[in-house]
Amino acid sequence: MTSKLELQNVRKSFDDKVVLRDVDLAVGHHDVICLIGSSGSGKSTMLKAINLLVPIDEGQILLDGTEITAPGVNPNQVREKMGIVFQAFNLFPHMKVIDNITLGPRKVHGLPQDQAEDHARQLLEQFGLTDKINEYPDRLSGGEKQRVAVIRALAGEPDLMLFDEVTSALDPELVAEVLNVIRGLKDRGMTMLIATHEMGFARDVADRVCFLDQGMILEQGPPKEIFSSPREARTQQFLQRIIDAGRL
Numbered sequence: 001m002t003s004k005l006e007l008q009n010v011r012k013s014f015d016d017k018v019v020l021r022d023v024d025l026a027v028g029h030h031d032v033i034c035l036i037g038s039s040g041s042g043k044s045t046m047l048k049a050i051n052l053l054v055p056i057d058e059g060q061i062l063l064d065g066t067e068i069t070a071p072g073v074n075p076n077q078v079r080e081k082m083g084i085v086f087q088a089f090n091l092f093p094h095m096k097v098i099d100n101i102t103l104g105p106r107k108v109h110g111l112p113q114d115q116a117e118d119h120a121r122q123l124l125e126q127f128g129l130t131d132k133i134n135e136y137p138d139r140l141s142g143g144e145k146q147r148v149a150v151i152r153a154l155a156g157e158p159d160l161m162l163f164d165e166v167t168s169a170l171d172p173e174l175v176a177e178v179l180n181v182i183r184g185l186k187d188r189g190m191t192m193l194i195a196t197h198e199m200g201f202a203r204d205v206a207d208r209v210c211f212l213d214q215g216m217i218l219e220q221g222p223p224k225e226i227f228s229s230p231r232e233a234r235t236q237q238f239l240q241r242i243i244d245a246g247r248l
């Protein structure tokens with residue numbers, strides 16, 4: 001069976017700095033992959049490359065066996081098939097929660113307003129946010145904003161979700177509510193790529209953990225293996241720093 005997502009020899013430089021060097025990664029259907037590594041190791045660039053927000057220099061990216069980095073591919077059509085959630089809350093501040101969620105389905109997928117709203121209501125109910133339907137983002141907590149951002153990404157019914165440090169901007173007591181949403185998606189079989197500094201969460205939720213170092217996937221494997229007996233010295237150093245900071 002073809003992979004859900006595949007990166008083959010992906011290279012990317014900004015000016016003369018190599019940010020992704022020969023990245024190879026195969027993501028199976030329903031796989032949950034956590035990307036860990038120091039700040040600047042290339043996690044965000046990798047996720048943006050997959051979402052076609054950053055053009056790659058070499059290599060290819062395949063979604064369901066089709067090359068999405070080929071010339072002539074319409075990036076908007078590709079983006080409809082995946083949801084992405086970033087660290088900073090990217091909700092539109094002038095729009096109510098419901099309108100934030102239905103905008104994409106109405107504008108991009110051409111769904112009639114009532115259908116888009118029905119679906120949005122279902123999602124809000126699932127994620128315990130029904131009472132926030134008519135609020136503006138600035139009246140929500142950080143955790144609620146991030147849950148709305150996840151719902152918005154789910155509104156297009158993607159079967160691949162990309163998460164980039166989605167809890168990094170949250171107060172510690174709000175982190176769990178967002179991580180639980182991601183756990184719920186795993187239970188529903190969502191394929192996910194999650195860049196995270198939450199090592200406990202990665203150990204818990206990931207089928208596979210990839211350690212990025214200077215633009216390379218230096219080491220990957222089941223969380224047990226990576227966290228308990230990393231092979232590479234750089235992975236050991238990274239994890240030791242996390243342990244020293246009391247975060248694992």
Ligand code: ADP
Pocket residue numbers: 014015019037038039040041042043044045046
């Ligand atoms: P991470 O998410 O792991 O912290 P990033 O992918 O954000 O890493 O960044 C990898 C490297 O690429 C960093 O050195 C960063 O400064 C650089 N970089 C990222 N985006 C750009 C950009 N748009 N222009 C120039 N350099 C960039």
Ligand code: MG
Pocket residue numbers: 043044045164165
């Ligand atoms: Mg990043």
